[in-house]
Amino acid sequence: MRQELNLSGGTAVLTRANPLSKFAAVFLVTLVLALSIDWVSASVALACELLLFPLAGLTLTLLWQRGWPLILAAAVGGWSTSILAADSGRTLIDVGIWTMSEGSLETGAGFLLRGLAIALPAVLLMSCTDPTDLADALAQKARLPHRFVLGTLAAMRLVGLMAEEWQTIGMARRARGVGSRGSVGQRIKATLGQSFGLLVQAIRRASRLAVTMEARGFGGGERTWARESTFSALDVWVVAGGALISGLAVTAAVSAGTWNMVWLGQ
Amino acid sequence: MSTAAIKKTTSRSWRVVDIVVAALIAIAGGIIFWAWSQGAAAVSAPMNAVYPPLTGLLAGGWMIPAVLGMLIIRKPGAALFCETIAATGELFMGSQYGASVLFSGFVQGLGAEIIFAIFVYRKFNLPVSLLAGAGAGLFCGLNDSFAPWGWNIAYSGGDKLAYIVFTAISGAVIAGALSWIATRGLARTGVLASFASRKAASEPAFS
Amino acid sequence: MPAPSQHGSPAVRPAAVSAHGWGWRHAGRTRPAVHALDLDIRPGERVLLLGPSGAGKSTLLHALAGVLGDADDDGEAAESDESGSLLVDGAPPRSRRGRAGLMQQDPETQVVLSRVGDDVAFGAENLAVPRDDIWTRVHEALADVGLSHLSLDHPTSALSGGQKQRLALAGILAMRPGLILLDEPTANLDPAGVLEVRDAVARCLDKTGATLVVVEHRVGVWKDLVDRIVVLQPGSASDPAVLLDGPPDTVLEGAREMLKTAGVWVPGYVPATRHRTAASPADGDLLLAADNLAVSRERPRRSRFRKIPPVPVQEGIAAQVISGQALAITGPNGAGKSTFALTLGGLLAPVAGTVGAEPRLGQGAGPDPYRWKAEQLIERIGTVFQEPEHQFVTGRVLDELQFGPRHLGHGAERVDELLERLRLTGLVGANPYTLSGGEKRRLSVATVLAASPRVLILDEPTFGQDANTWAELASFLTELLDTGTAVVSVTHDAEFTAALGGAELRLSAPERVAP
Numbered sequence: 001m002r003q004e005l006n007l008s009g010g011t012a013v014l015t016r017a018n019p020l021s022k023f024a025a026v027f028l029v030t031l032v033l034a035l036s037i038d039w040v041s042a043s044v045a046l047a048c049e050l051l052l053f054p055l056a057g058l059t060l061t062l063l064w065q066r067g068w069p070l071i072l073a074a075a076v077g078g079w080s081t082s083i084l085a086a087d088s089g090r091t092l093i094d095v096g097i098w099t100m101s102e103g104s105l106e107t108g109a110g111f112l113l114r115g116l117a118i119a120l121p122a123v124l125l126m127s128c129t130d131p132t133d134l135a136d137a138l139a140q141k142a143r144l145p146h147r148f149v150l151g152t153l154a155a156m157r158l159v160g161l162m163a164e165e166w167q168t169i170g171m172a173r174r175a176r177g178v179g180s181r182g183s184v185g186q187r188i189k190a191t192l193g194q195s196f197g198l199l200v201q202a203i204r205r206a207s208r209l210a211v212t213m214e215a216r217g218f219g220g221g222e223r224t225w226a227r228e229s230t231f232s233a234l235d236v237w238v239v240a241g242g243a244l245i246s247g248l249a250v251t252a253a254v255s256a257g258t259w260n261m262v263w264l265g266q
Numbered sequence: 267m268s269t270a271a272i273k274k275t276t277s278r279s280w281r282v283v284d285i286v287v288a289a290l291i292a293i294a295g296g297i298i299f300w301a302w303s304q305g306a307a308a309v310s311a312p313m314n315a316v317y318p319p320l321t322g323l324l325a326g327g328w329m330i331p332a333v334l335g336m337l338i339i340r341k342p343g344a345a346l347f348c349e350t351i352a353a354t355g356e357l358f359m360g361s362q363y364g365a366s367v368l369f370s371g372f373v374q375g376l377g378a379e380i381i382f383a384i385f386v387y388r389k390f391n392l393p394v395s396l397l398a399g400a401g402a403g404l405f406c407g408l409n410d411s412f413a414p415w416g417w418n419i420a421y422s423g424g425d426k427l428a429y430i431v432f433t434a435i436s437g438a439v440i441a442g443a444l445s446w447i448a449t450r451g452l453a454r455t456g457v458l459a460s461f462a463s464r465k466a467a468s469e470p471a472f473s
Numbered sequence: 474m475p476a477p478s479q480h481g482s483p484a485v486r487p488a489a490v491s492a493h494g495w496g497w498r499h500a501g502r503t504r505p506a507v508h509a510l511d512l513d514i515r516p517g518e519r520v521l522l523l524g525p526s527g528a529g530k531s532t533l534l535h536a537l538a539g540v541l542g543d544a545d546d547d548g549e550a551a552e553s554d555e556s557g558s559l560l561v562d563g564a565p566p567r568s569r570r571g572r573a574g575l576m577q578q579d580p581e582t583q584v585v586l587s588r589v590g591d592d593v594a595f596g597a598e599n600l601a602v603p604r605d606d607i608w609t610r611v612h613e614a615l616a617d618v619g620l621s622h623l624s625l626d627h628p629t630s631a632l633s634g635g636q637k638q639r640l641a642l643a644g645i646l647a648m649r650p651g652l653i654l655l656d657e658p659t660a661n662l663d664p665a666g667v668l669e670v671r672d673a674v675a676r677c678l679d680k681t682g683a684t685l686v687v688v689e690h691r692v693g694v695w696k697d698l699v700d701r702i703v704v705l706q707p708g709s710a711s712d713p714a715v716l717l718d719g720p721p722d723t724v725l726e727g728a729r730e731m732l733k734t735a736g737v738w739v740p741g742y743v744p745a746t747r748h749r750t751a752a753s754p755a756d757g758d759l760l761l762a763a764d765n766l767a768v769s770r771e772r773p774r775r776s777r778f779r780k781i782p783p784v785p786v787q788e789g790i791a792a793q794v795i796s797g798q799a800l801a802i803t804g805p806n807g808a809g810k811s812t813f814a815l816t817l818g819g820l821l822a823p824v825a826g827t828v829g830a831e832p833r834l835g836q837g838a839g840p841d842p843y844r845w846k847a848e849q850l851i852e853r854i855g856t857v858f859q860e861p862e863h864q865f866v867t868g869r870v871l872d873e874l875q876f877g878p879r880h881l882g883h884g885a886e887r888v889d890e891l892l893e894r895l896r897l898t899g900l901v902g903a904n905p906y907t908l909s910g911g912e913k914r915r916l917s918v919a920t921v922l923a924a925s926p927r928v929l930i931l932d933e934p935t936f937g938q939d940a941n942t943w944a945e946l947a948s949f950l951t952e953l954l955d956t957g958t959a960v961v962s963v964t965h966d967a968e969f970t971a972a973l974g975g976a977e978l979r980l981s982a983p984e985r986v987a988p
Contacts, residue, residue, distance in 0.1 A: 023365075030365045034414035073362035077417050080318030085420040107420050118364035118415065125365070126358050132587060151285030152351055157587045159293050159355065160630060165863075166297055167770070171820040172863035175856040176920065177880045179847035184309065192444075193866060195298045196451060199291070200862065200906060203338075203457040206290035208582040210283035214540045215575035215654075216585070216596035216644060219282045226594035226607045262414045454868055455906035464501050 012057030014128040014238070019137045021235035022129060025242025026121045032246035033117050038260045039106070041253035042113035048245045049120045056128040063123070070123070074115035082108025110260075131156055136229040147219060154209055162202060169197040278387075280341055283460055288335050288344055292351035295331035296359070319418070319425050322407060322432030326440025328352075329402040332378040334445035336398070337390050338452065340462045345382060345398065349375030366415035370406070373413075377405030378441075390463070392471040395446035396438045403437020404430065487516035487684045488572055488651030490537060494557030497532055497541065506532040509557065510714040512703065516651070519678065519685040521695050521721070524705035525735040526909055526939070529714070530688040533705075534654045537686065538575035539566035561652060571600045573652040574645030578660045578937075580634040583641035589615070589632075590625025592640060596648040607647070614643035617680060618673045633806060635666025639673045646677055653678070655687040659694060660937040663806050663965045667694055674698070690939055692732075693740035696721050704728060736911075736939030744944035746972045749951045757795035760834040760928055760959055761817065761842070761854070766790040766826035768809055768816045785824045786812055792978050794928055797954055799975030800961045808980040810963045811859070811932050817961065818856040818930045819843045834927055851877055855926035859933045861917035862906060870908075870916060871901040877924035891919040894949065911942035918946065922953075929953065931962040935969050947972040 014022065033045055053063065081104070083093075088103030100108075135153040139146040178190055213219070253259040313320040335348030353371020361367040381398040382390075407430030410416040418429055452458055453466035492512045498505040507529035514520055522530045535541040536559055561569050574596070576583060586592040593611045602610065615621045618639040632640060638658055645653060655674065659667040675698050678685055689695055692702075702724040704717040717728050725732070725739055732739050768790070771783035787809030794800060794817070802810045815821045817828055819842025829840045830853070838849045845853065858864055867873045874892065878885045892898045895915040900908065905916060914934065921929065929950075935943050950960050950973055964970060970977060 026365045030415065034366065037420055070360065070362045076314055077362075080314055080321075080418075081420045084318055084418075084422065084425045086422050111420060115362065115417075118366060119362050120364070122357055122364040122367075123360055126360065131358070132591060147280070147282065148285055148347070151282060152289040152354075154585045155286050155289035155293055156355070156358075157584070157630070158290060158581070159297070161581055162290075162294055162297050164770075168858070168860075169863050171815060172856075172858045172860075173866060174820055174847050174850065175818065175858070176864050176866050177847045177851040177877050177924065178866055191298075196448060197863060197865070198294055198298060199448065199452060200455055200457055202290045202294040203287055203452065205579070205582055206287040207283055207457070207460065208577060208579055209290075209585070210281075210286040211535065211538075211540050211575070212577065212583055212641075213286070213585055213595075214282050215538045215573070217570045217599035217648065218595070220570060220599060222601045223599050224597075224601050224604055224607065226591065226598050226604060226611075228604070262419050451868065454904045456904070457906070459499065459501060 012055060012128055013234075014052075014056045014124075015130070016232075017128075017234045017238045018141070018229065018231050019129045019134040020141055021231065021238045022125050025238050026125045028239075028242040029121050029246050029249075030118050032250060033114055035262060036250075036253060036258075036260045037107055037110045037114055037262060038253050038258035039110040039113050040256045040258045041249040042110060042117045044252045045117040045245055045249040046113060046120065048248065049117065049124060052124060052241070056124045058124065058127050070119045071116065074112050074119065077115050078108045078112030081111040110258075132227075133229070136225065136227055140225055140229040141231075146223060150218070151210075151213070154213060155206060158202075158205060158209070161205075162198065165201055166194065166198050169194050169201075173197070277462065278342060280339075280343075284339050284341055284344075287461075288339050288348050289351050291335050291338065292331040292348040293355045295334065295348075296352050296355040299327045299330070319421070319429035319432055322410075322429045323436045324440075325406055325433040326399065326403060326436035326438070326442075326444075329374050329378065329399060329406060329437050329441035330445055332375045332402050333395055333398050333441045334448060336378065336382050337395060337445055337449040337466070338458060338461060338463050340387065340390060342383070342387055343379070345378040345402075346372065346375040349378070349402070363415070363417070366413075369413070369415070370409050373409045374402045374406045377401040377403070377437075390449075390466070391469065391473065392443070392446050396442040399440070399442025399445070400434045400438035402441055403434040406437065407431075407433035485649045485651050485681050485683055487682050488562050489516045490514040490559075490561055490652065490684070490686070491563075492533075492557070492559045495536075495559040496554075496556040497529070497536060498554040499532075500553040505529075505554070507536075507705075508707075508709060508714055510559075510705075512715055512718075514684060514686065514701075517682050517684055518701055519699040520687070521692070521699040521702045522686060522688045522705060523690075523692065523702060523732065523735075523737055524716070525707070525737075526911070527707045528705040529707070530705055531656050534575060534656045534686065534688060537561060537566050537652065538573045538654050539569060540575065542567075571596070571648045572650055573654055574648055574650040575654040576638065576641050576645060576656065576658045578657040580637035580641070580661060584629045584632075584637050585644070587629055588625065589620070589623050589627040589629055589640060592629055593643045593647050596644050600648055610647040610649070611643075614646040617646055617677050618643045619669075619676075633666065634662045635669040638662065638666070638670045642670070642673055642677065646681070649681075650683060652684045652686070655685070655689070657689055657937075658687070659689065659691070665805070667691075671695065671698065690736070690937075691738045692725065693738065696725070696740055704732070733940065736941035738940050742940065743968050744940045744947075746944050747948035747951045749974060750955055757797040757957075757959070758833060759793055759795055759831055761794040761828065761830050763790050763792040763813075763817055764827050764829065766792075766813070766816065766828060767824040768812045768821065769824045770812055770815075770821065772822075782824050785809075787980055788825065790826070790978075790980070792817070794959045794961055796927065796959050797957045798959055799950075799954055799973040800959070801970040801973065801975065801977045802961065802963045802980065803965070803970065803977055804980035805982045808982050810980055813980065814930050814932055814961065814963045815856070816843075818854050818928075819845055819850050820856060848880055851921070851924040851926060852881055853926055854928040854930065855921035855924060857917050857921050857929070857931040857934060859936060861913035864917050864920065865905040868904055869901070870897060870903050870905055873905050873916065873920050874923050877920060881924060883925075885923070887923050887925060891923055895919045895945075911938060914938060914942055914946070918949070926958070928959045928961065931960070931964075933963055933965070935964065935966045943969070 082100050085104040085107040087099055087101035089101050091101045093100040135149045138144045139149040310321050331352040332345040332349035336344040349371045353367045357367050378398040378401050381401040385394055411418045411426040450467045458464040492510045495510045496505050496508045561572055584592055585595050593614050594607050597607045597610050659670050671694050702721050705714055706716040717724050767785035767788035769783040769785045773782050804810055816823055822843050830842055834853055838845050874888045875885045954960055
């Protein structure tokens, strides 16, 4: 279960960039793509992102294995958009509340591609960003309060453990006669009980972890950092890369005439 | 023998244990919902096929950390902090919403936080929990419908309204009521001994 | 006196502890955890703290570490209360950040960060040690605890329990504390891990000369390392908090009986347990068998159109579970003992091979326990998990016991008997989570037995238990065996295995070496 949650890219180039610059680049791309629902800007960005995957140590096989829920979600988003978006052009389907027209289908397809083009850079970002490095950057460079940043980082380390504990509690409850198989109602009830069990363990563990941290002098004002968070020339390239992808996507869409600001109506 | 009550830290400031417990609640909430959503496809798929805004009724699950975190920690900022951390956790696990999930988390947390702030962080009973859940749900619905990265941005007006009503209801019931019940249960187990919420189980539901 | 430092590192100045009439009541409690404690510990002394649960040993260690108090309050009577004085080097512990280092029981929460080097550096960073000095200290501390073979970015999640505790010790050493506080540091470890940690502590103390205060039920582990034993008792107005105080041999001689009564594992003491009476193991009936079984906690991965089975932690297991007979599953950590037990108990699907229930056990539910419904499972095979809290499903001890029988539509005829037999009668109204460790263990066994399974599987039932609970449990299980129940236990505890008798299945360590 731990591995499923871990998308580590190992020693790829992008792992060496500062997490803040990677975040900046991803935010830029996300914002620009969010501004328009059109298949051109989304496709251009998507193509660029796929080209970047090797730099983050990801392969297409790996992406397919881990990323299919994202693709499914994007497809569902595309579907709901195409039946609910304002209709224009020839009507393709009209069954009661469902209507799908050429216009809404195009919006839906653009939406699907846009969803993927927004989701992928985040996958890319997280696969080449170590949580510890991110915390160091947030506390040292972004100057967020270190108690909150490091407290959260320490808690995040327990995520794999919690995931394993979730599975264990499920089995332990089956051994008490609580079935997790059955009707939807039974399963919801079983999940709620299991969640409560996990919460108790989470709070117990977190309380003990807090004692451990305080006993190591954590929580005071001054502290030094064993690992220095730094910016390098690579970070300039990362931000420039984000700007380039955004710029290409907008230019392509505007020149193809598909650029379509979300607030200006379809 | 000299007896001195231990000087209490100003009850509004965050201790280390508050931070770590809040963060882990948020993360555990993420795991629960992740596990839940694997099984919930059976419910959400037909909803999506019939009338997509209905999926707003499931949205409350995402907002549990905001309300639950505040009900346990009882410090200003807890709802905002927990929901943002939960969103960060989701981002690490691979989110279909990409980096925009961070903003969604922040906005949902804000919706709950505002309600608790209106009651000056003194009331943590059932009505306030329901309101906070509804507040988070409302903000979630607004974000999804009107922010450019929102998944329902292309819906037409009536569908957006329906979705927002559904998320607010879902927030109140799933995030509000369930968190309130869970906090009382947790207080009975003794794990909240170091928090002001340790007495949650004996507090009246409505005053 | 301990030897001064080697390696040319500056020796730390050992800390002195003095408590005068010190007492502490936790927020929300009516009784104090510690009452009127008088205790002086000289610099460099090594003290073992003993006493029954409820004597306030952990509270004292937390106070010395400066992490006690600070409960959140709303101004009502629930606030925590301190009385008297407790000083480290003449000052309140809270003001002496970094003078004391504390290690607790649960290895998972003794690690703070996810890379070995960062974790050791954490304490030194908090004390604002300059960066270059931190890494010098990290290397030195890792060498001192015997972990210098690990790279600094080795993931802490890949360490064993014993390694995690040694890592925690390294993190403490990197702060250069004058006082080392260990709160049951080896209670969650297997025998090899216990020795690993004990020896690392011994080496570090010899090197630094720091003062040591350790709390531990298993006296034998620490006896030769300490030069003083202090026995605490639950404080009250009439009794002093310190019951006995002196050199190890003197205290253990003088108070042996008293300590045994309190459930302390004094050296050379194996509590008496009931012997089996119906000792004719040959005529039991086969109930459950594992054949060429491969096990894993991972589920099969679904990749496109086929299922990829997980890599098993153990394969080719053959075992027979026979009524009225005990089976002990032993072997080193990582050999898949618990995973095997879970598979045998119908909680995990086999990766390969079979777990087959005989018709006399299956009774119409079929031969595969994993396919049984939960209600069918619990009246056939009961599994007691290592952590009792994982199995609590209600908010009251009585409901907890009646849960199984009610689900099965039985009367709760066994419940009263179990309450009585496992000394839970006085606790029926309590919330299960609020019980003590021993009570939780007894409750978890009782709840599983309330469904009257013919096979009982226990995962490390004696871990962290005091001698009294241990003896009770072992005796109770021999009775159960005599009535024809099959008892399977996963255990590192050779004495427990001996007390139950029966067969042993030893699983060997996996061939793959962890990276």
